């Protein structure tokens with residue numbers, strides 16, 4: 425039997441044993457046998473090849489990886505058998521709350537990986553779900569801080585096979601991380617303390633045979649995406665995996681399929697950690713081309729997503745910072761970064777959450793009541809570097825290079841904590857847990873004077889002007905009908921337009937009161953912010 429179980433009859437055909445070897449491929453094939461030995465010079469030579477591949481394309485194929493073939497074959501076959509179970513049985517492993525337990529079974533079309541990328545581009549994704557079903561398992565170590573494993577009892581050897589495979593894949597990841605450290609001129613064990621209670625996940629993707637199904641137009645086996653964590657160790661059953669070095673002008677290249685090998689690719693966290701010196705490259709899995717559905721058949725893949733400890737602080741690796749290349753990213757906690765990405769690909773991210781600037785000169789407070797929420801805050805003075813299309817949780821600096829200069833900060837707010845930010849600041853939120861409930865309000869006229877506001881330095885005067893501008897769009901002298909739309913009729917909960925009496929009577933009264941209040945607080949000698 426081959427690694428991919430191809431000799432076990434039609435049912436085993438989640439695999440193909442041959443496809444273009446692609447010797448001219450962008451993705452190199454690296455023999456990593458030396459990483460399991462004691463010869464330091466040989467290890468260094470392998471590390472250099474790996475470092476080069478990480479820099480140039482973020483993908484490489486490894487042979488002589490040290491994972492026994494029996495371990496792979498057993499997992500492969502048990503996984504095929506699991507996906508052959510009736511849907512109702514598999515569905516008992518669907519997670520009830522992705523934010524708390526991102527593991528288990530996901531139905532065909534349940535995930536669309538390109539969503540993470542569409543968020544980067546400030547677009548709502550129009551495509552349908554990927555043409556795959558999945559099963560995913562997290563770490564066993566309770567210190568990792570993830571929910572206990574819940575594995576199917578059928579097929580009978582599934583749990584044991586997956587647990588063994590996971591351990592082997594993790595050991596391979598550790599060998600590769602030592603090589604990564606060498607390639608980055610760090611001590612060999614540099615990654616060890618960040619990975620001693622790692623939250624790596626093992627996932628299988630089952631792509632059904634397209635010869636026997638109606639393939640919806642525009643659908644794809646696995647949409648274009650980058651992976652999230654440190655590295656992915658991928659065992660796939662045949663052709664279809666493609667990479668594009670360029671995100672802007674996408675140009676797809678086949679990843680060579682090599683029997684008994686693993687494809688290794690870097691995730692976004694590694695790119696960020698290395699200050700973009702290494703790449704996390706766009707990739708996808710295409711549908712079989714016309715007339716090839718039968719020969720390509722069903723596709724199975726086992727992907728081990730290596731991740732750091734949940735609480736590991738990811739601060740730019742010192743050897744990746746230079747005088748002409750300052751740190752591009754703020755430090756972030758690995759677990760939070762991962763959850764943001766995971767929720768986005770499952771369509772659970774708040775679709776309204778993009779970087780926005782508060783439109784009226786009132787400062788904001790918000791108390792977090794339930795769930796954790798992460799905030800990006802940027803002062804008004806940074807506006808020239810900002811745009812609403814920037815995903816501040818995973819910025820694409822090739823599209824928004826100026827964002828690297830913006831002085832912004834990030835913070836996570838937990839239940840019972842209160843966040844405050846001054847008028848006109850930019851903010852971008854991400855719910856780290858569901859549900860996330862908070863209570864918010866505005867503060868008017870009590871701030872110090874500001875020179876960045878506009879015509880008047882007093883925030884309450886500017887706030888009045890901002891509201892009157894809104895009023896002018898709705899009410900005109902001598903015309904009794906409102907001239908602006910009431911969006912609260914379309915979206916329950918949205919703010920309705922101001923009433924005429926608010927614009928004409930209450931607001932001027934308020935302005936007088938705010939001015940008195942501000943004067944009482946600050947006197948004539950107000951402090952400039």
Ligand SMILES: O=C(O)CCC(=O)C(=O)O
Nearest residue numbers: 629646660665709725727
């Ligand atoms: O199925 C494959 O070969 C690759 C899938 C993939 O890229 C992923 O699950 O992240």
Ligand SMILES: [Fe+2]
Nearest residue numbers: 649650651707
């Ligand atoms: Fe991937």
